[in-house]
Amino acid sequence: MKILIIGGGGVIGQKLALALARTGHVGGTPISQLTLADVVMPGTVDAPFDVQTRTCDIANPASVANAITADTDLVYLLAAIVSAHAEEDFDAGMKINLFGTYNVLERCRTLDTKPMVILTSSIAVYGGEAEDPLGDHSYPNPQTSYGMQKAVGELLINDYTRKGYIDGRAFRLPTISVRPGVPNRAASSFMSSILREPLNGQEAICPVTGDFLHYYLSPRRCVENLIKAAQLQGADIGMNRVMQMPGKVWSINQLIAAMTNVAGSGPARLIRWDPQPEIKRIVTGWRWDIHADKAERLGLKADLSFEDNIRYYLEDDRP
Structure with a gap:
């Protein structure tokens, strides 16, 4: 099996590559080549x-x-510009998030080999007047350009699969935390930085109040689910190839309490509370009453606790 990870230089792309390198196969099919591609x-x-x-x-x-050759069997399409960036720069968001997805699918269509394409979408597709609880069959009503671009990508995955051009599947990712590295331009970036920086002995700013609720998944569990996704049979997924990846809902206060339970009281004292209206405007439009019934039925999993998310960061990523 020849696998291409587009977005292979990012956090999830690198972790996915390492996990594939450890296993050496996908669902029992040996990996013969892995290509990591990024801008x-x-x-x-x-x-x-x-x-x-x-x-x-x-x-x-x-x-x-x-990048996508005639013998490519599986494409992970992880590349995108993040939420706040896509909101600030509409043209860049359209060019990369929407037409970039289209370019990948069009290339796969010309091969006439029906490669598997796994797209990472986002819970940003939810919003507006869609009623809680949200899940696989909720209609997308995004309230950001980023969410709109991801929703269009989902529709393309379904239609290119229906036409027989690809074997597609798309997963609406929860917010991934705790992410390693440094803050990026995602509006959700603080949901990792308020934990990562204190665990690294640095000050962090929290721009929302402690009762802010959100839907989370650890990087480790996300990668496990992406590998599992490549093993699913199309017949088991059904006509709608888009589904919610499992996550769990926690408040900011619960995240900090989990960090304290694992790492002691010191890191929490490094958090500075500083309301930021622009960030709050974006993230308070995001929804959190989300269910992933289909993915859970197919064997994908959420984290058991946010303490686990903290432990995974300490084990895998803390410098």
Whole structure:
């Protein structure tokens, strides 16, 4: 099996590559080659099979065509610009998040080999007048340009699968926390930084109140679910290839309490509460009463506790 990870330089892309390198197979099918592609050259991983790295700009059809070869069996499409960036720069969001997805699917269509394509979507597709609880069959009513672009990608995955061009599936990711690295331009970035920075001995700013509720998943569990996704049979998924990836709802106060339970009281004292209206405007439009019945039925899982999320960061990512 030859696998391409577009967005292979990002947090989830790198973790997915490492997990595939450890297992060496997907559902019992040996991996013969793994290619990591990103807009800048991604880091490589050690594996018992061939690993290649390359640049790929999904906004450029020629670049996409060079990355997706005729013998590519599985494409993970993780690349995107994040929520606040897409809201600030509408043109960039459309070019990368919407037309970038289209370029990838169009390239797969021309191959006539029906590769599997796994798209990471977002809970940002929910919102507006869609009624709680939300889930696989809720109609998308995004209230951000980023959410709109992801919702269009979901429709494309379904239609290209219906037409027989790809074997597609799309997963609406919860907010992934605790993410390693540094803050990015995602409106949700603080949901990792208020934990990551204090665990690293640094001050962090929380722009919302402690009772703010949200829907979370750890990076480790997200990667496990993405690998499981490639093992699902199309007949078991059904006509709608889009589903919610499982997560759990916690408040900011509960996140901080979990950190304290695992790491002691010191890190929480490094959090500075500083309301930021623009961030609050975006994130308070996000929904959290979300259910992932279909994915759970198919074997995908949420974290058991947010203490686990903290432990995974300490084990996998803390410098």
